[in-house]
Amino acid sequence: MRIFLFVTLLILYSVMESQSEGLQVFGPEAPLVAVAGEDLVLPCFIKPNTSAVDMRVEWFRLDVEESLVHLYKDQKEKNEKQAQPYKGRTSLFKEELQKGNASLKLSALRVSDEGEYKCLIEDKSWYDDIIVHVTVEAQGSHPVIMMESYDNSGGINLVCESRGWKPEPEVLWLDREGATLPAEDTQTHRDTEGFSVKRHITVYDYSDSNRFYCRLQQKHHMMEAEVIINSKCQ
Ligand SMILES: *[C@@H]1O[C@H](CO)[C@@H](O)[C@H](O)[C@H]1NC(C)=O
Ligand SMILES: *[C@@H]1O[C@H](CO)[C@@H](O)[C@H](O)[C@H]1NC(C)=O
Numbered sequence: 222m223r224i225f226l227f228v229t230l231l232i233l234y235s236v237m238e239s240q241s242e243g244l245q246v247f248g249p250e251a252p253l254v255a256v257a258g259e260d261l262v263l264p265c266f267i268k269p270n271t272s273a274v275d276m277r278v279e280w281f282r283l284d285v286e287e288s289l290v291h292l293y294k295d296q297k298e299k300n301e302k303q304a305q306p307y308k309g310r311t312s313l314f315k316e317e318l319q320k321g322n323a324s325l326k327l328s329a330l331r332v333s334d335e336g337e338y339k340c341l342i343e344d345k346s347w348y349d350d351i352i353v354h355v356t357v358e359a360q361g362s363h364p365v366i367m368m369e370s371y372d373n374s375g376g377i378n379l380v381c382e383s384r385g386w387k388p389e390p391e392v393l394w395l396d397r398e399g400a401t402l403p404a405e406d407t408q409t410h411r412d413t414e415g416f417s418v419k420r421h422i423t424v425y426d427y428s429d430s431n432r433f434y435c436r437l438q439q440k441h442h443m444m445e446a447e448v449i450i451n452s453k454c455q
Pocket of ligand 2: 262264266314317322324
């Protein structure tokens with residue numbers, strides 16, 4: 222009974238405390254999806270409308286070790302301890318802070334910026350936070366086709382490579398009519414720049430079809446490279 226009362230009081234107390242200021246922090250309604258290279262605004266604001274100029278605003282990553290993205294306190298930017306990848310790429314909107322808007326501008330988005338960000342706003346007697354999910358998409362490098370070797374049966378081993386894709390692209394080998402050709406499985410490697418892909422194929426130099434295409438495709442992007450096998454050179 223006493224424990225129950227204690228818990229009730231505790232809940233009552235925390236409800237009263239959060240209501241004492243009546244402030245709450247809000248973020249975006251949906252996860253953010255943006256394209257590498259662009260600038261992105263991560264929304265975070267207090268309601269009702271109060272100035273955040275004298276508050277502490279901290280933006281940090283939840284999913285990496287070196288996590289400080291941006292810190293504002295004592296009416297100044299305090300970015301000495303900011304994580305290296307964010308140096309020179311973050312800012313708050315000074316005018317907007319007066320309206321309780323602590324949204325963060327992140328410039329020249331990178332694939333490695335993808336993740337979860339917490340926006341924490343703190344006053345003397347109050348704090349609240351929200352989490353923003355950021356997904357970064359990237360169109361990779363133009364595919365490159367290389368000839369690796371010939372084999373005894375007249376086959377020519379080709380490989381198509383490209384890097385920096387996000388999400389992972391589909392890699393297809395096509396003949397001159399645009400029909401897909403059987404090829405080896407795509408080799409995929411994930412690094413901080415996105416997905417690198419590589420796909421091998423063995424082609425034969427039929428006299429009427431010596432052009433081959435390597436196509437990389439994502440939902441909204443497509444890139445192609447062409448190779449012409451000239452039998453006279455063999
Ligand atoms: C609320 O915001 C408006 C503009 O968005 C501003 O003119 C007004 O002064 C603000 N009120 C308070 C109490 O900060
Ligand atoms: C906060 O400021 C940013 C940048 O000016 C703006 O895009 C955004 O709409 C503002 N949010 C609110 C709730 O006013």
